[in-house]
Amino acid sequence: MPADAKSPPGFAEAPHYHGHRERLRERFRDAGPDALSDYELLEMVLFRALPRRDVKPLAKSLIGRFGSFAEVVHAPDARLREISGLGEAAIIEIKLIAASASRVAKGQLKQRTMLSSWAAVIDYCRTSMAFADKEQFRILFLDKRNQLIADELQQVGTVDHTPVYPREVVKRALELSATAIIMVHNHPTTPSLITLDHAQAR
Known part of the structure; x- marks a missing residue:
């Protein structure tokens, strides 16, 4: 649709970041997690908690503050709460990744003889x-x-x-x-x- 064209009556124009999210998902699915940078992987973590926001700036801000994806997900809750725009739902999603990584690592170690x-x-x-x-x-x-x-x-x-x-x-x-x-x-x-x-x- 041309930039100056109006959406049909009853239809709201999709936010610009919807296409970006789908492209990230496709790249993750087709090329694997190594094809995504730390902030892009963090974006995908934040999608569910912040479905109506462009989370790219927030993900970049978190990486800039803490240094890496690993350091973000393992950051103390109190420090995460200092980040503007990061609510409790998003913090829970982030800590879920840390808990999952820990659980997987423990399971792998226990399975070894x-x-x-x-x-x-x-x-x-x-x-x-x-x-x-x-x-x-x-x-x-x-x-x-x-x-x-x-x-x-x-x-x-x-x-x-x-x-x-x-x-x-x-x-x-x-x-x-x-x-x-x-x-x-x-x-x-x-x-x-x-x-x-x-x-x-x-």
């Missing part, structure tokens, strides 16, 4: 805790074949401190008959940094 490499453990830990806003201390309990028995969150601390009680760690290892443990804690001030310590239970 053996933790065969440090890289696999590090990838899992980064997914589940790298962007937490408080320091966490987690323990992976292993049997003598390095099979995962349990992954447990032991303590949650402040931004830069979490208490650890060796007696409780040893007690839990004995309860689970673990022969080795991997102790993990994050560094909220440096989201990409995860510290691992390995110990043999006797």
Whole structure:
């Protein structure tokens, strides 16, 4: 329809962003998620929460503020609420992505009969805790074949401190008959940094 033509009576002209949304969906379907930039993937997350808005500027603003798609979905709720135009419905959609990623990573780790490499453990830990806003201390309990028995969150601390009680760690290892443990804690001030310590239970 020409730019100066009027819509037929009873029909409202579709917002300009409707075509953009459909093109994004087609590109995602045909070329896969790697064909989309971080802000475009974030746009698709926001579609359902904000069906009547052009979410492209908001998605770009979020990436500009936090740095990447991963950092946006793992950002604390309080910081997300600071973003103009981002309501509770949109925040829930964003946190749903973080929860889904964590659940998938945990499921994949539990399905493995053996933790065969440090890289696999590090990838899992980064997914589940790298962007937490408080320091966490987690323990992976292993049997003598390095099979995962349990992954447990032991303590949650402040931004830069979490208490650890060796007696409780040893007690839990004995309860689970673990022969080795991997102790993990994050560094909220440096989201990409995860510290691992390995110990043999006797």
